[in-house]
Amino acid sequence: xxxxxxxxxxxxxxxxxxxxxxxxxxxxxxxxxxxxxxxxxxxxxxxxxxxxxxxxxxxxxxxxxxxxxxxxxxxxxxxxxxxxxxxxxxxxxxxxxxxxxxxxxxxxxxxxxxxxxxxxxxxxxxxxxxxxxxxxxxxxxxxxxxxxxxxxxxxxxxxxxxxxxxxxxxxxxxxxxxxxxxxxxxxxxxxxxxxxxxxxxxxxxxxxxxxxxxxxxxxxxxxxxxxxxxxxxxxxxxxxxxxxxxxxxxxxxxxxxxxxxxxxxxxxxxxxxxxxxxxxxxxxxxxxxxxxxx
Amino acid sequence: xxxxxxxxxxxxxxxxxxxxxxxxxxxxxxxxxxxxxxxxxxxxxxxxxxxxxxxxxxxxxxxxxxxxxxxxxxxxxxxxxxxxxxxxxxxxxxxxxxxxxxxxxxxxxxxxxxxxxxxxxxxxxxxxxxxxxxxxxxxxxxxxxxxxxxxxxxxxxxxxxxxxxxxxxxxxxxxxxxxxxxxxxxxxxxxxxxxxxxxxxxxxxxxxxxxxxxxxxxxxxxxxxxxxxxxxxxxxxxxxxxxxxxxxxxxxxxxxxxxxxxxxxxxxxxxxxxxxxx
Numbered sequence: 001x002x003x004x005x006x007x008x009x010x011x012x013x014x015x016x017x018x019x020x021x022x023x024x025x026x027x028x029x030x031x032x033x034x035x036x037x038x039x040x041x042x043x044x045x046x047x048x049x050x051x052x053x054x055x056x057x058x059x060x061x062x063x064x065x066x067x068x069x070x071x072x073x074x075x076x077x078x079x080x081x082x083x084x085x086x087x088x089x090x091x092x093x094x095x096x097x098x099x100x101x102x103x104x105x106x107x108x109x110x111x112x113x114x115x116x117x118x119x120x121x122x123x124x125x126x127x128x129x130x131x132x133x134x135x136x137x138x139x140x141x142x143x144x145x146x147x148x149x150x151x152x153x154x155x156x157x158x159x160x161x162x163x164x165x166x167x168x169x170x171x172x173x174x175x176x177x178x179x180x181x182x183x184x185x186x187x188x189x190x191x192x193x194x195x196x197x198x199x200x201x202x203x204x205x206x207x208x209x210x211x212x213x214x215x216x217x218x219x220x221x222x223x224x225x226x227x228x229x230x231x232x233x234x235x236x237x238x239x240x241x242x243x244x245x246x247x248x249x250x251x252x253x254x255x256x257x258x259x260x261x262x263x264x265x266x267x268x269x270x271x272x273x274x275x276x277x278x279x280x281x282x283x284x285x286x287x288x289x290x291x292x293x294x
Numbered sequence: 295x296x297x298x299x300x301x302x303x304x305x306x307x308x309x310x311x312x313x314x315x316x317x318x319x320x321x322x323x324x325x326x327x328x329x330x331x332x333x334x335x336x337x338x339x340x341x342x343x344x345x346x347x348x349x350x351x352x353x354x355x356x357x358x359x360x361x362x363x364x365x366x367x368x369x370x371x372x373x374x375x376x377x378x379x380x381x382x383x384x385x386x387x388x389x390x391x392x393x394x395x396x397x398x399x400x401x402x403x404x405x406x407x408x409x410x411x412x413x414x415x416x417x418x419x420x421x422x423x424x425x426x427x428x429x430x431x432x433x434x435x436x437x438x439x440x441x442x443x444x445x446x447x448x449x450x451x452x453x454x455x456x457x458x459x460x461x462x463x464x465x466x467x468x469x470x471x472x473x474x475x476x477x478x479x480x481x482x483x484x485x486x487x488x489x490x491x492x493x494x495x496x497x498x499x500x501x502x503x504x505x506x507x508x509x510x511x512x513x514x515x516x517x518x519x520x521x522x523x524x525x526x527x528x529x530x531x532x533x534x535x536x537x538x539x540x541x542x543x544x545x546x547x548x549x550x551x552x553x554x555x556x557x558x559x560x561x562x563x564x565x566x567x568x569x570x571x572x
Contacts, residue, residue: 014476015399022390023405025446030412033423035392040422093317109317109559113325116562118505118556120523121544122531125328130535134340136327164320170567176567186446196306218570223414232527248418249506256512262421268419273417 039065043264050177051262058266068267070242071250072274074155077167078230079223079248079278081159084168087216089163090170091208094244095200097171098178111168119165126161148233158230158244162223172217177211178204206291213290224275227252247271332356334543339538355542362539364531367518367544368525372550375440375510375521376500383447383499384492391454391488392480396466406455411446418508425512439513440521444503450495453569457491458484494565497558501566504551522547 041050041058060066097108114122129135130147138144147157181204189199212275226249236253245253247267255264331339332355334348359365394406395400424443425434433439461484469483470476510524517528529543555562 004346011401012397015393015397015402018389018393018397018480019399019405021386022446022448022451023408026408026412026448027445028427029424029445030415030420030448031408033427034411034415034422036423037419051509070295079407093314096314099307101307101314102309105560107314107318108563110321111558112566113321113552113567114562115338116501116504116551117325117548118507118523118526118551120507120526122324124526124540124544128331128541129324129327131537134342136344138343139342164324167317168321169570170298170562172567173570174302175398214570221416227418228505228523231507235530251418252508255520256425265422268416268422270417270555272419 017246018115028115037268039266040262041269043262044104045259054262058263059177059270061263062266062270063235066253067245071245071247071267072270074244075224075226075246075271076228077155078159078162079220081156083216084221085159086166087170087219090167090215091174091212093171093176094174095169095204097175108168108172111171114165114170115169120232122165123229126157126164126209127233130157145186149238149240151240152259154238154240154244155235158233162226162229163235165229166219166222170219173215174208174211177208183205200217202272209290210292213282213286220278220282221275225271225280247274309542313340326364327544328512328541331538332545334538336536336538355538356546357544358536358539359529359546361572363525363529363543364518365495365525368522368547369550371437371519372504372521372523374437376503377438379385379503380413380496380499382441382445383450386446387450387454387495388464388485388488388492389480390451390486392458393458394455395450395458396463397476409448409451413452417443421509421512428513435516435519437513437519439519440510442513443509447499449494449569450499453492453495454488457488461487493561496567497562497565498569501551501562 013119040051042053042055044053044054044057061103093111097111101107127148129137132138132144132146132149134146137147145153148154185207186199186202194202225248226246230244230246230249231252234241236257238244248271251264251267251271254260254267330347331352333353338345338348390409394402394409420443423540428434428439430441433442464523465487466479466484469479469568474482504521505523506521507523507527510521511527514520514524520528526543526547529540533539
């Protein structure tokens with residue numbers, strides 16, 4: 001056991017004083033609201049902002065509403081569409097950017113660009129590109145796909161935009177993981193005559209798996225609570241709304257447009273439990289493929 | 295044999311370039327299309343087959359966008375939101391990060407547990423009570439309302455704690471023994487050593503504050519108090535089919551951040567990589 005240093009000892013007043021702003025802020029802004037939301041999910045909204053305890057009524061109502069189950073499926077479907085392809089493409093970009101090429105920083109900057117553009121602006125331009133009558137995709141290919149209003153297509157359209165937005169960010173994270181791999185491993189493999197493809201599967205992939213796991217978890221969590229992109233791409237008047245409405249979109253509409261704060265709280269609690277479940281499954285699954293021996 | 299090898303290497307390098315360039319075009323095309331559309335007339339934008347370049351480069355659409363949204367207010371509000379969030383994140387998280395990493399005090403683990411708890415939970419779980427608090431104080435439609443959920447940063451605290459833990463105890467110890475108080479040890483000796491982490495945290499905070507949509511839409515419903523993102527979403531309803539104006543508005547909203555990005559490209563990417571990798 002290391003002895004606590006002189007600085008660390010007798011530090012209690014200073015220590016408490018220095019964490020005080022953050023802790024007080026967290027208590028007011030997060031911890032108390034967290035319990036309030038749980039309480040609200042068991043209450044009915046009354047007139048004048050009052051609440052009345054109502055047991056599981058909100059949850060029972062929620063579980064009986066098809067719109068809620070549709071929103072849950074939409075969020076999960078959005079994950080299925082975006083996470084595997086998105087993470088795969090990001091890894092591909094990261095590996096390509098790691099090759100011995102010129103203009104690496106320019107490429108990296110281009111792929112990263114959507115990250116610094118607000119999702120609101122990103123959604124706007126993609127809505128234009130995917131416009132049914134005049135959008136460049138349909139007019140160029142003479143197609144007539146209703147990208148944003150066909151209930152069977154709208155989620156795929158949103159997924160394409162989401163993948164496009166996130167590739168650069170994930171690729172940058174994966175690239176920094178790949179660059180941390182010791183060069184000597186590749187040199188040794190090269191001497192043994194292992195091909196580049198083989199080197200990727202035997203060296204790069206296992207060595208970058210911890211970073212890959214972080215990216216995967218992050219992307220899953222973000223996709224399950226997707227809101228802004230879909231809110232911008234699919235307005236509330238869109239006939240395909242129920243086919244694209246994610247849980248957080250439904251939450252926003254219930255709480256701040258319809259004013260059902262109790263019911264909305266139940267939705268958000270459900271989403272948190274769903275995210276928690278998916279995360280736990282990932283953490284159990286990681287033992288099979290993530291390599292921590294560095 | 296040797297010739298063969300080098301030519302196959304050339305082919306694979308060419309393939310890498312081809313793939314990267316194809317990807318880059320996909321990444322840039324929407325922005326180019328946005329720019330071209332923003333200078334077209336509405337009729338030109340709806341031409342079939344599509345017309346690539348506008349016949350005349352005129353700024354009418356930008357004028358229209360500037361008329362329908364109070365852009366100067368939006369710029370100012372977004373700037374103030376980012377400014378105050380960054381200041382709060384840097385100051386409070388530095389103090390807390392230092393204390394959690396280097397000092398001993400009662401309930402330290404419990405208090406750090408609160409920080410972790412906030413990080414694990416999605417922000418939407420706090421949003422209704424946060425709004426109600428704000429409404430009770432009568433502070434909706436203010437700059438304070440925009441900053442409110444970001445007054446303290448659990449992520450910043452966690453991130454800077456890591457930075458302080460990376461500084462050897464001996465450095466702090468030496469300063470302390472030389473007669474610095476605990477506060478001086480922090481501000482004069484250790485804080486300057488976390489400069490790159492502070493830059494990363496600032497960029498991270500700025501990018502996410504700028505992109506945020508749900509909270510600004512909820513807390514400030516007065517158009518003059520909105521952020522660029524929220525303002526843009528109202529333009530969406532106003533000009534449902536006039537895409538040249540929508541594109542001009544989107545360009546106006548994204549330009550400041552993109553300019554900053556082009557100037558500090560390296561810091562942006564490395565900062566985000568640093569915060570994301572933790």
